[in-house]
Amino acid sequence: MTHTEFVGTGETDVPPFPLPPAGVPVIANDDAALRIAAEVARQIAPGAAQRDHENRFPARELDIFSGSGLWGITVPRAYGGAAVSYRTLGQVIRLIAKADSAVAQLSQNHFATIASLVSCASPEQARDLFALVLKGYRFGNAFSERGIRHVGALKTRFQITGDTVTLNGIKHYCTGALSAHLVQIVALDEDGHSHLAIAERHAPGLNVINDWSAFGQKGTASGTVQLTDVQVPRNRVIPVWKAYRPDAPFADSAISQFIQAAIDAGLADAAIDATIDLVHTRARAWIDSGQEKASDDPYTIQMVGALKIRLNAGLALLDRAGDAIDYAVSTPSAQSVATAQIETAQAKVLTTESAMEATNRLFELAGASATDRKLNLDYLWRNARTHTLHDPVRWKYAIVGNYYLNHALPPLHAWS
Secondary structure, X not given: OOOOOOEOOOOOEOOOOOOOOOOOOOOOOHHHHHHHHHHHHHHHOOOHHHHHHOOEOOHHHXXXXXXXXXXXXXXXXXXXXXXXXXXXXXXXXXXXHHHOHHHHHHOHHHHHHHHHHHHHOOHHHHHHHHHHHHOOOOEEEEOOOOXXXXXXXXXXXXXXXXXXXXXXXXXXXXXXXXXXXXXXXXXXXXXXXEEEEEEEOOOOOEEEEOXXXXXXXXXXXXXXXXXXXXXXXXXXXXXXXXXXXOOOOOOHHHHHHHHHHHHHHHHHXXXXXXXXXXXXXXXXXXXXXXXXXXXXXXXXXHHHXXXXXXXXXXXXXXXXXXXXXXXXXXXXXXXXXXXXXXXXXXXXXXXXXXXXXXXXXXXXXXXXXXXXXXXXXXXXXXXXXXXXXXXXXXXXXXXXXXXXXXXXXXXXXXXX
C-alpha cells in the first residue's frame, strides 16, 4: 500500500513518508508566496469533496503544498528564509483552506513549531532545524492527551540520560504526525515546564496509528502517536515554556490561534462561493417572490450580502491580527503580545461564526437538492464544525471583553 492509496481509519501503524525530494524551492518574498499559494490552491481544489467522500488521505495534494516551498516562508532571513509577514501567512493559509481545509490544517502545527523555534530555540538548534524546513521537511504534532483535567495538564514526561531524552506516552489528535518527517512531541520536565522534543518520524518506538474517526477534516488523519522509549537528542529539545513567561512573553499563542482563524476564513469563503454557484445553477425562486430566478429573490440577495459582509469583516480583522503579530514578534513585550492575542481573538470569533453560518446557509439558499449525497456538499459543514471545535469561541468573547472592560491581559498559553 502506498501513501497515496490508504483509505479510511483503523488500528494501522502507518510507515513514515519518504523524505522530501531534492530541489524544494526557497520562496523569496511575500509577493512570491501569495502567487505560489494561489497556484497551489488551483491545483489541489479539484477533487476535495471526492477525497472526503472516499475518506482518502490527500498525500499528493500535501506534497504539492509542501513541495512548493510554502512551508518554509516564515523561516527568518538570518537562516535563509523569506520571513514573510503574518498578514501574508494568513492569506496563504486562507487560500489553501478554501481549496481543501484538511490540507491547510496539516500545516498549522508546522508553522506553530517554526514560531516556537524563533522564540525559544538556541541559534544552533534553529540553524539545524530551519535548514531541514527549507529542504521541505514537515513537522507534525504529538501534543494532546486524553483522560486529563484540561488540555494543558499533560502526563507525558521526559527522562534525561546523557545526551538524549527518553519519552513514553500516548498522544491523540496528532494532526500532521502521520505525514511528517519530524514529530514535535510536547512533554514536561521535572518542574512541569513544557518542551518540544523533536523526533525523527522513523525513530524506534514512535508509532503513528491511523485511527482518526471524526466526521470532519477527515483528510488530516489526526490520529494517535504511541511513544515507547523514544530517544531524542537533547539538542532537539526546545524549551517552549519560555514563550509564555508573564515577564517576557512571545507571540506564540497568538500565532497558533491566528492560523486556526485563517483556516476557518478559507472554509467560509469556499462555502459562500459554493452557495453562489448553487443559487445560479440549482436553486429555484420561492413561490411568493414573484421572480423567475433564485438569484433575483430579495431574501436570497440579502442573505448572500450578509454572508459576504461578515466574511470581509473577519478578513479585515485577520489582517489586523497579522500586523499585530508582526509587531509583537519584532518588539516583544507583555503589551504587544496581549494586543496580538486580542486582535487574533476578535478575528477568530468572526471567522468561526462566518464559517458556521456560511456552511449552514449553503443548504438553506441552495434548496433541498443540495442535500443529495452524491454532491457531498455537507463536507464543508462537517469540516467547519469539526475545525471550529479546536478551542471555544465563547472564551474568545470573554478574553476580549475582560481586556477592554477590566484591562486584563489574556492568559498566556497556546489556546488564547
